[in-house]
Every structure is written in C-alpha cells, then in structure tokens.
Amino acid sequence: DGVDAEELYLDQNFFSELPEELLRLKCLKRLSVYHNRLLHLPAWLFELVSLEAVNFSANKITCLSNKIGNLRNLHTLDIQHNALAELPEPVGELPNLKFLYLGGNRLEQLPDTVACLKRLLYLNITYNQFCEIPKCIGGLSSLLELRAYNNQITSLPADVSGWKQLKELHLMNNSLQYLPEELGDVVSLKKLVLENNKLIKLPESIGNLHQVTDLDLRSNQLSQIPSSIEGLRSLRFLDLRDNKLISLPDSIVELPNLEKLDVRLNKKLRLPSWLKELRKKGCLVYT
Numbered sequence: 001d002g003v004d005a006e007e008l009y010l011d012q013n014f015f016s017e018l019p020e021e022l023l024r025l026k027c028l029k030r031l032s033v034y035h036n037r038l039l040h041l042p043a044w045l046f047e048l049v050s051l052e053a054v055n056f057s058a059n060k061i062t063c064l065s066n067k068i069g070n071l072r073n074l075h076t077l078d079i080q081h082n083a084l085a086e087l088p089e090p091v092g093e094l095p096n097l098k099f100l101y102l103g104g105n106r107l108e109q110l111p112d113t114v115a116c117l118k119r120l121l122y123l124n125i126t127y128n129q130f131c132e133i134p135k136c137i138g139g140l141s142s143l144l145e146l147r148a149y150n151n152q153i154t155s156l157p158a159d160v161s162g163w164k165q166l167k168e169l170h171l172m173n174n175s176l177q178y179l180p181e182e183l184g185d186v187v188s189l190k191k192l193v194l195e196n197n198k199l200i201k202l203p204e205s206i207g208n209l210h211q212v213t214d215l216d217l218r219s220n221q222l223s224q225i226p227s228s229i230e231g232l233r234s235l236r237f238l239d240l241r242d243n244k245l246i247s248l249p250d251s252i253v254e255l256p257n258l259e260k261l262d263v264r265l266n267k268k269l270r271l272p273s274w275l276k277e278l279r280k281k282g283c284l285v286y287t
Helices: 020-024 043-047 066-070 089-093 112-116 135-139 181-185 204-208 227-231 250-254 275-280
Strands: 007-009 030-032 053-055 076-078 099-101 122-124 145-147 168-170 191-193 214-216 237-239 260-262 284-286
Touching: 020 043, 043 066, 066 089, 089 112, 112 135, 181 204, 204 227, 227 250, 250 275, 275 284
Parallel strands: 007 030, 030 053, 053 076, 076 099, 099 122, 122 145, 145 168, 168 191, 191 214, 214 237, 237 260, 260 284
Antiparallel strands: none
C-alpha cells in the first residue's frame, strides 16, 4: 500500500487539491506536485514532518501555511511560479533549509525571520515585485548564490557583512543606479551579473573583488569605469556593451586572466591603442 514510501511524484496531474491519503505516508522525505492546479496547500500536509524536499512550483498557490515551520527537516523548498504575495514568518524556523526557490510570485518583501536561515546556500527571488533587496538577506552567512533578477530593485542593503561566502550575485533586469561601497567587502564573489540596470557609476571598492571571474555590466548608463578595476586579478570575462562609455581605464590591459572584453554599442567610446596588446595576449576583444 506504499505507506513506507520515501518519495512521491504527482507532477502534471491536474490536481486542484491533494488527496488526504498522503497523510498516511509518515516516512515521506521527498514530495513533488509540480504543475498542477493547486490553489492552496492543506494544513494536514505539514504534519508530514519527515519531509526533506518539496516542490510546489507551477501551481496557483496564493498563501503558504504558518505550519510550514513544522517541517524542520526540510532542506529544499520550491514554491516558484505561484501567486504568493507574502511568505509566512515561520519559514525562518526551518533550521536545515539550504535551497529556497521563490521566483515567479508576487512578493514585495520577505519576513525578517528569513535572517534565521543560517544554513541557506541558495536563494532565488527572481520575477517578483521587490524594490530593494530585503535587509534580512544581508546576514545570511552561508549563502553561496543569490538570484534576484527581473524585479524593480533600486538599491542593495548597505550592510552585506554577512555575505562571507557569496559566490554568485545575479541582479540583471532591475533599476539599480548605484552600488554601495560595501559591495567591495564581498570578497568571495566570483560572478557579478548587473546587465540591464540603470547604473551610472561603479564604486571604487569594486577593485577589492579579487576573485571575480565574470563581470556583466552591459546595458547600463556607465560613462566611465574606475581604474581600481585593475584589482580584479581573476577576471576572465568583462562585458561593457551598450553603455555610455567615453574612455576605458588603461589598467584593463594589466588584467592577467582576461579572456574576453566586449565594448560594442558604446557610440562615443574612444578605442585605446592597448586593445591590440590585449589581442596579442589571446584575449577576444569585440569593438
């Protein structure tokens, strides 16, 4: 009768509600109900306290029960592509949560309790309605990857001191004009994606990001790049397409690991003579 089942996949079955028989599956660790027609999740579902990974994505769920806090073994919560306008505070009571997928909802903020998710490695809040990165994210000391693209974000928190291990920050398709100087303190960063924002200036501290390999700044409003960029000794890919650049800092030619530089669609850019030297080093240069 399957009562000892540890995994159950009910994807793409046109369910509008979950069968209460699931409550018998006391050993269930992984549950996926992806792409059904669920409007809500029943309260009894959160009595399945053995659950470690749940996929509720691609439904029509409008709210998540406060009882989510019962699932203390949960390491993965995927509730992307639903209709959530808010997240309940007890989501911060999931001590083992490592992967949290919230993309494609109607979220404007997160509860402060998210700051308690000290084991969280990956957070996706893409395609929502955030105007700023919630401050509660700034203290997530285990976070490795933050995806927040396709929102209306105009600012980052000044205090990102908690991002001691952050490797990837994806912020494309937002409304950022400035980056805080404190971003230079996130020295673990390897990939910084800022495509299609409204950036008019970069902080000098960007030169502190010695481990960054990929820097995507295309489709912004930048008229200059700080000379401190010479500090990006690990940089391999630099995309400066479609800005308002007039000149490039000579320090770019000194970047030892640069493999590709793209400066197309900068109509007023004066091309420096050292681009030839970059090409001789084997760097792919698009002008």
